[in-house]
Amino acid sequence: MTGDDYQPSRLFADDAAGLPQLPDDYPRPGRGPSAMIGGRATNWRTMTDEQAPAEWAALRDWTEWFVRRYRVAETIVPPCWFRHGQLVEEISALHCAHRAAYDPSDSGNGPIGWHERLALAMQRLAKAYAGGCSNGHREHPSRPWPKDAAEEEWDAWITQSHAH
Numbered sequence: 001m002t003g004d005d006y007q008p009s010r011l012f013a014d015d016a017a018g019l020p021q022l023p024d025d026y027p028r029p030g031r032g033p034s035a036m037i038g039g040r041a042t043n044w045r046t047m048t049d050e051q052a053p054a055e056w057a058a059l060r061d062w063t064e065w066f067v068r069r070y071r072v073a074e075t076i077v078p079p080c081w082f083r084h085g086q087l088v089e090e091i092s093a094l095h096c097a098h099r100a101a102y103d104p105s106d107s108g109n110g111p112i113g114w115h116e117r118l119a120l121a122m123q124r125l126a127k128a129y130a131g132g133c134s135n136g137h138r139e140h141p142s143r144p145w146p147k148d149a150a151e152e153e154w155d156a157w158i159t160q161s162h163a164h
């Protein structure tokens with residue numbers, strides 16, 4: 001067989017000028033469903049009571065899979081993870097990134113990108129929890145916010161853009 005004999009297989013039909021054409025149903029920018037890749041992020045801050053049960057169920061399901069699949073130690077994600085706000089935010093971010101990375105429309109780089117992010121996130125997860133609930137859940141006090149003391153300073157600050 002010479003180089004002139006080679007005929008590549010045709011995935012797409014040719015147009016009148018002999019140029020390959022994509023089928024009408026082939027995904028193209030600006031066509032097809034406009035759903036976001038991987039869905040959407042969970043915003044725990046603005047969530048309603050009506051939305052909460054479904055969001056918590058999805059996050060619990062994914063977290064249980066994640067902890068088993070990646071053998072995450074209890075010192076990183078304890079059974080009471082859902083009672084630690086910072087852990088909830090970190091795990092939610094991982095869940096969202098995982099959905100996007102494994103979305104069918106991903107180009108193929110999503111999984112490796114997710115694993116690169118996971119390596120960084122594991123360090124943050126360890127800091128977010130930092131142990132303490134090995135004999136049952138223990139509340140970690142929230143940082144108080146000094147509203148009254150800073151109110152005057154805040155009111156003065158927001159009257160200008162501070163752009164320069």
